[in-house]
Amino acid sequence: MHRIDLESELSRWPTTGRFLAGRLRHAMTEEERDIIEDSIHEVATIEKPTRILEHGAVYHRSTMLIEGFVVRTIDGPENRHAVSFHVPGDFVDLHCFALKRLDHNIDTIGPAKVGYVSHQRLRKIMEERPQLARLLWYSTLLDAAMHREWVMKLEQLTTARRIAHIFAEIWHRLQMVGLAQENGFDTPLTQSELGEMCGATTIHVNRALRELREEGIAEFVRGRVEFSDRKRLEAFGLFEPDYLYGEGTNYLREGYSQERALSA
Numbered sequence: 001m002h003r004i005d006l007e008s009e010l011s012r013w014p015t016t017g018r019f020l021a022g023r024l025r026h027a028m029t030e031e032e033r034d035i036i037e038d039s040i041h042e043v044a045t046i047e048k049p050t051r052i053l054e055h056g057a058v059y060h061r062s063t064m065l066i067e068g069f070v071v072r073t074i075d076g077p078e079n080r081h082a083v084s085f086h087v088p089g090d091f092v093d094l095h096c097f098a099l100k101r102l103d104h105n106i107d108t109i110g111p112a113k114v115g116y117v118s119h120q121r122l123r124k125i126m127e128e129r130p131q132l133a134r135l136l137w138y139s140t141l142l143d144a145a146m147h148r149e150w151v152m153k154l155e156q157l158t159t160a161r162r163i164a165h166i167f168a169e170i171w172h173r174l175q176m177v178g179l180a181q182e183n184g185f186d187t188p189l190t191q192s193e194l195g196e197m198c199g200a201t202t203i204h205v206n207r208a209l210r211e212l213r214e215e216g217i218a219e220f221v222r223g224r225v226e227f228s229d230r231k232r233l234e235a236f237g238l239f240e241p242d243y244l245y246g247e248g249t250n251y252l253r254e255g256y257s258q259e260r261a262l263s264a
Contacts, residue, residue, distance in 0.1 A: 006178040013037040015115045016067050018089025020175025022246045023142075025133060032132045035125065040064065046108050053106035059096045061116045065089065068112025069188060073105045073196070083197040084147055085170070089177045093141045097122050110188025133212045142245060144152035150178075154199055157238065160208035162198035164237030167218055167225050169244070171233075175248050194220075205228035212236075 004026055009017035016037045019025065043066065046052065049227075051060060055075070071082040083104065086092045092106055097119050107146055146169075153165050170187065174180035195205045211264045212218045217236050218227040227233045234240075241247055 009033075015043060016064060016089075017042045018066075018177040019064065020135065020139060021089055021178065024138060028132070028135065032135075035129065035132060039117045039121045039125070041118055041121070042116045044114050044116070046112045046114065048108075048170065049110065049160070049211075050108050050112075051105055052108060052114065053093055053096070053102060055103060055105050056101055059093070060103075060120075061118050062091060062096050062122065063093050063106070064091050064115045064117065066113040066115050068108060070106055070108050070112060072194065074103075074109050075105065078174050080196055081199070082193060083149050084143065084150060085109075085197070087170070087173045087177060091136070091139050094122075094136060095143075109135070109190075109193055145243045145245065148216055153238070158208075158209045159198055159200045159204045160167065161237050162200070163194055163205070163220075163231055164212060164217060165239050166194065166197055166237075167220075167227070168230070168234045168237050168239035170225070171230065172241050172244055172246065176244075183228065183230075184224060186224050188223060192218075 004021065006017065009021070009025070009134075015032050016033070016039075018205070019036060020028065027032075046068070047203070052063065052070070065086050065088050067088055070086045072084040072086070072092070074081045074083060092114075093102065096102060124182070125136070149169075153162060157165060163215050171180050171185055171202075174185050179185065191202055191205045191209065194200075194209075198205070200208070207252060209220050215236075216228065218225060218233050
């Protein structure tokens, strides 16, 4: 796998240095990285859980997550349902560029920093930078791959195993962008939000977390997830990282770079 120096990336591109890190960032030219960085026309700091995009509203900009966590949610008759989450470096709503209105919401779950890119700017990139446009498209396809995995695991797994799968995915995605530790990660997630992610009540989530703790698989307490054996966590949650396109059989290796060389 290609490795990039994230410290250097963030020094030069402080708001977008994590975009596609651990995936295809190595395939971006420096000029393309400059274009993405310069596309951020506004940065906003959000101090508390906030709905930053709402189902049905019209938007003329898209959002990159710079710091913090956000979840993609759908409001049911009684409860909110979280259908995916995002980590720093994710373009959380490029869908808005094509759709204008979303069929879901985007909510922060703690302090966050986001950057905004106008759709006019994205249109210019699409017209003038087809290779960069392809990378933006690729980033939205990752969302679809992760959503499919969640749908399958929600059907297959018990609550404890669903939570283990979520923890394993979060760790891998944070590791890609340089924000995971070997034995865990920090997160503003609550038991209630875990329940929204895995379709379970808070009572069932509490029992599931107790099972994970008593079995020595993982512990979730005061904004931190810790585990002593990541492979055991992944096995319990039936987690395979291929769908994240950061490693395994789906990692693109040299394919993208070779194709862009042929099209140059």
